[in-house]
Amino acid sequence: MSRTTDVAAPDQIAYLDTAAATPVGLDYKRRLVEALDVRPGQTVVDLGCGPGTDLAALADAVGPDGTVLGVDHEPRMVTEAGRRFADRPNVEVRAGDVRDLPLADASVDRARVDRVLQHVPEPARAFAEARRVLRPGGLFAMAEPDWDTLAVADDDVATSRRFARFSAGRVRNATMGRELVRLAVRAGFRTRSVEPVAVLFQDFGTADQILGLRRNAARAVQAGELAEADVRAWLHRLETGPTLAGFTFYLVTAEA
Incomplete structure (x- = not known):
């Protein structure tokens, strides 16, 4: 297949792991954990935990006396996260929908969601569930992109x-x-912090992996939104450099 006709999506687990390992991924994830202010012995839930990419940092923060719960609705993700943390007694992975969490009311101290709400139908229900399971004074840390930017x-x-x-x-x-702020306030949260993060890529390979430059351009050609000749020239210039591509990411922390 030519570069502008290959529309195959990347493996989801590999994509999540790759994104997390980029410099900007490592940085914002560290800041999100810091914003959660996790204490030893607490119970923390990661909403839409995927393959468990971020569970280790949370498990380290709560310590041996705390508990980390990973929740995901995809069986493959639950299986992979469970496999990765089979030897961590303070980590438990559960199948569940972020709009209907398999958790009791006021049962967790901290909740976290990272690049999940952008894909969820009726996201307000996920905010309501996060509010329900958090104890009074509990913190909800969110990280989501704004693709319009x-x-x-x-x-x-x-x-x-x-x-x-x-x-x-x-x-x-x-x-x-x-x-994020609007939906959190409507669900009964009090906003504690809002931080815009400029996500920039200056390496074509990384930008292509994370933003799907070739993949989405090929889909746009197939959909009649872009011309094949224009896309070929566009991709050639980007690949030969310099490359600069990015968007705005928001980190929000709210209190129950």
Whole structure:
């Protein structure tokens, strides 16, 4: 297949692990854990834990007397996270929907969600559930992108704009980052902090992996949103450099 006709999605587990290992991924995840202010002995739930990418940091923070609960609705993710943490007695992975958590009322001290709410139907239900399971004074830390801010630097500004618009249109809740505060307040939370983070990629390979430059451009061509010749030239310039692409990510902490 040519570069502009290959639309195969990456393996989901590999994609999540790769994104977490990028410099910007490592940085914002560290800051999100710090914002949670996790204490030894507490109970923390990771909503939409995926393959368990972030459970280790939480398990270290709560210590041997605390508990980390990972919840995910995809059986493959639950299996993989359970496998990775089979030897960590303070980590438990459960199958469940973030809109209907398998947890009792006021049963956790901290809740965390990372790049999950952008994909969830009826995200307000997930906020209501987080509020329900948190104890009074508990903290909810959220990290979500705002895909409307996606920008790719290139001489062909029109193609970059069409690519960004098409890519954002493929995400269920593309503007979730900017909506976190509003949804949290409506669910009964009090906002403690809001931090915009500029996510920038200057390496074509990393930008392609995380933003799907080739993949989404190929889909846009198939959908008739972009011209094949324009995309080929656009990708060639990006690949030969310099590359600059990014979007805004929001880190929000709220108190129950």
